[in-house]
Amino acid sequence: MKCQNCEKPATFHITELTGPQPVEHHLCEGCAKNYLSETDPTATPEPMLANVLAKQIKLGQAAEELARLDQRSCPVCGITFHEFRTKGRLGCPHDYTFFERELTPLILNIHGEPKHAGKRPRCGVVAPDQQTERIRIRREMKEAIEKEDYERASKLRDELRRLE
C-alpha cells in the first residue's frame, strides 16, 4: 500500500478515534511523523515568532546573504543575528535600532501594525544613546576583565562612573 500523501510505501496505519467517527490513515514514516506532531495535543504549539522568522528568512534571503546577516552583531550587547534568530530573544534595547531592517517586517507580521499607540512613560524618556552607552561600557569592561586587561577595565569603570 502507498502512503496516502506521497509515493512512498505506507508503513504507519493510524486509526483516529478523537472525531465523531473513526478515521483511518495510511502513511509513510515522514508523513506519519508530520501527522502525529500536528495532532498531538500535548505538543506545545511552535512559538509564533520562530515560525514567522523562518518563513521570512526562507522567502527573503539567499544562503550567503543569510550567513552574512547571521554574523552581524550588536555593538552594544554583542548579540549576533544568528543568536536572536535561533533563540527568539533579543539582547538589549539597542537591538531594535541595530537590527531595524530585519525586525521591521517581522514586527509587522506579528502585530499587523508598525507603531505604538499605547501609554508612554510619564516621567519622560532618557536619550537612548546615553542609556545604551552604559550597557556597552559594562560589556567591554567584562571582556577586558576576561582578557585580564585590567588597565582598560579600570579606564572603562571611570567612564561608567562619569555617566552614572
Next chain:
Amino acid sequence: MTINLEELASRCGEWLRGSGPQSDIVISSRIRLARNLADFPFIRRCNEMDKAAIEKACHHAIEQVDAWRSLIYVDVGALTAVDRQFLVERQLISRELADTSGPRSVAIERQETFSIMVNEEDHLRIQVMHSGLDLTSAWEQINQIDDLLDERLNYAFHERLGYLTACPTNVGTGMRVSVMLHLPALVITQQIEKAFRSLQKMGLAVRGLYGEGSQAMGDFYQISNQVTLGKSETDLIQQVVDIIPAMIEYERQARAFLVKESRKDLHDRVSRAYGILCTAQTISSEETLHLLSSVRMGVNLELIKDLDIPTINKLVIHTQPAHLQKLRGLELETADRNVERANLLKSQLRRGLGASDN
C-alpha cells in the same frame, strides 16, 4: 520569608474568591505588563552581576513606594523547589521565573491582587489578578503600579515601538490581558474546538490553566490578546472584553442543552464526581481537577446544593502538589500525596455537607 509563605498557604488568593461579575463561568481577570530597564541588557545577555544589579535597582524602587510597605518580597533563587512550585500554583510567579537561574525575586501584595516579578523573561513582569470579569479595574490598578515604578526606574522605551521587550512578540504595550473561563459544558458537547478556532481567527490566544504551553486542566481556559503593538491598552482590553459575553452565552447554552436533553445523565455525572471526591482513599491531582470541574458545574446548575463555589475554587488550588505539602508541612512522594489529597478532599467536602445541615 518562609513564614509569610506559610501564611499564604492556608488562605486563598483574591482571584479565586469566586465572586465578582459572571463568576460561575469567569474565574478571574488578569493583566500583565512587561517592562525593561533602559541601561541594562535584556536577560539573555545578562550575567549574574547584571542580574544582581537589576534585582537591586528594582527592589530599591519597590521599597520606596509608601503604599507598598506591606508587600511580601521573596528571593525566588533562595527558595526550595516546593516553595517555588507553590508560588507557581498560586499564579504569583510564572514557571519560567521558578525554573530559571540567577538572582530573581517577586514582590507579592498580601491579598494577592498583584505581584511584581524581577528577572523573568523581561526585567519586570507586573501582574494584577481579580476575581470574576473585572478587567477595567484590573487595568486601573496595574496602570497605577506601572506609573509608581516608572517614577523610580528608567524604562526602555522607543518613540515608534513603545516599551521594548526581550521578545518582539511583546513589544509596544508589553501587555497581556487574559480572562480565565470554566467551560465544562462546551467540552462535553464537543464544541470547544470550534469556539477556539473562531477566537484564534479574531487574533485571540487560548491557553490552559497555567498559561503558555500548559494543557487545559479541569476545563479551565485562558483567553488572551495575541497582539501588543499598534493598539492602545484600553483597545486591547476591549478586544478581549467584547468576546467574553459570547463565550459565556455559548457555555450557558451548552449547559441548558445538557440539562434539557440529558438531565439524568448530567446529574449522575456530577453526583458520581462528588461521590468519588468525598470517598476516595488515594487520588491524583489530574483526576481531582477533572472531578472538581464536574462538581463545580453541578453546583452552578443547582444539581448539587450542599456545596459552595468558593470551597471548590479553594480545593482546585489546595489539592495541587506543592500546596498539599505546604499545608501538611512536609515533603511527600507522589503516592503519599495522593493519600493526603484524598484526606483533604474528604475533610473539606464533608465539612461542606455538615455546614449545610445546620
